[in-house]
Amino acid sequence: MKNARPYPCATITPKGERALTSGHPWVYDAEVTELVPAPGETEIKNGSIVDVVSRKGSYLGSGTISQSSKIRIRLITRNANDRFDDAFWMRKVRWAWDHRKATMGEDTSSCRVIFSEGDDFGGLIVDKFEDVLVAQVLSIGMEEHKQQIFDALLTVFAENGIAIRGIYERNDVSSRKLEGLPETTGWARYDQNAETPKSDTSVIINENGVRYCVDFENGQKTGFFLDQKYNRQAVARLARGKTVLDCFTHTGSFALNAARGGAKHVTAVDVSDFAVACARENAARNGLESVVDCVAANVFDLLPRLQKGQYDFIILDPPAFTKSRQTTRRAMAGYKEINYRAMRLLPRGGYLATCSCSHFATEELFRKMLRDAAHDAGVQLRQIEARQQAADHPILWGVEETSYLKFYLFQVV
Helix, strand or coil: CCCCCCCCCEEEEEHHHHHHHHCCEEEHHHHHEEEECCCCCCCCCCCCCEEEEEECCCCEEEECCCCCCCEEEEECCCCCCCCCHHHHHHHHHHHHHHHHHHHHHCCCCEEEEEEEHHCCCCCCCEEEEECEEEECCCCCHHHHHHHHHHHHHHHHHCCCCCCCCCCEEEEEEHHHHHHHCCEEEEEEEECCCCCCCCCCCCCEEECEEEEEECEEEEEEEECCCCCCCCHHHHHHCCCCCEEEEEECCCCHHHHEEEEECCCCCCEEEEECCCHHHHHHHHHHHCCCCEEEEEEEHHHHHHHHHHCCCCCEEEEECCCCCCCHHHHHHHHHHHHHHHHHHHHCCCCCCCCEEEEECCCCHHHHHHHHHHHHHHHHHCEEEEEEEECCCCCCCCCCCCCCHCCEEEEEEEEEE
């Protein structure tokens, strides 16, 4: 770079340069060949912002540094004119929220506001549940700048006439240890004038006309999975008159959408007693308890015990069976087992909704697994829809980690 800049500077390998110029925002530890403190400084503070340059000194971007993680730098901008003050974070937050308004329309009462790398906030997730924001801060860089980001979030929502009761952190995530961070939970901000007491860590949301109680202190991840919002609508459209089995139901979202869509009966299954209790409460909350039964069971044990034709619509929404490339093969065997069992159980002409939320279970691997399962089950799949996550979880081309959800609707013939 010709002009001196007031930031530390990391020089990276040609391999690292190719990754960045192809659109990926990460620099791995092995790709850093030289790390120079800012002018006048003798060391680089963990989590601070550093410039990234090629071997020839060409500017490639700026990002936050994590000196204990294999992901050494996460880019937050590729614009050399940016200065990392409050106005910078305000622009980024406003841009993220404007994207939600543009792509989700009026359907933003509960949505993902910041999707980590998908929004150039490497290591930060923020979900909005009515008047509560729930954040997961997963990198040291976002930990260092979160107060500026939280300030910006509250300002942007106030500008839009949206009252926010508080920001709750769900940092009980093991990956924080890789960043040298402790696992914590609790309110980061709270409006002392809010009508709801601070001790109340739940909120009622309305999604697709279904009301849920989101327990953002104890529920999985941030408390509710928002990425399947429109896939649930697709299930509801197909469910009228059907007898439905919803496997891995969590808080009952697919089951309740199917019931609201006119299903004759729905059985919602999850291995977690806590999840089943939540699903049962949500069914009652929506007046659907006469249509939806909630059962605590291991899906892998349950499916072999069921009779063919007992259900004519089966939904498979399992948790991520793999979170690393090393366990992908075993995970695909798990996906194949449940899909094979479901295909065998359905009558000719029955319907299957199936998905994976692991980006390591790639589209290619998932489709191959489905073909193999169908072959072994002696059925053919007639595709109705192939879908992904909702637009509030933006997919950034060149960043495969942002494209993780595969969702298919089939008729089994």
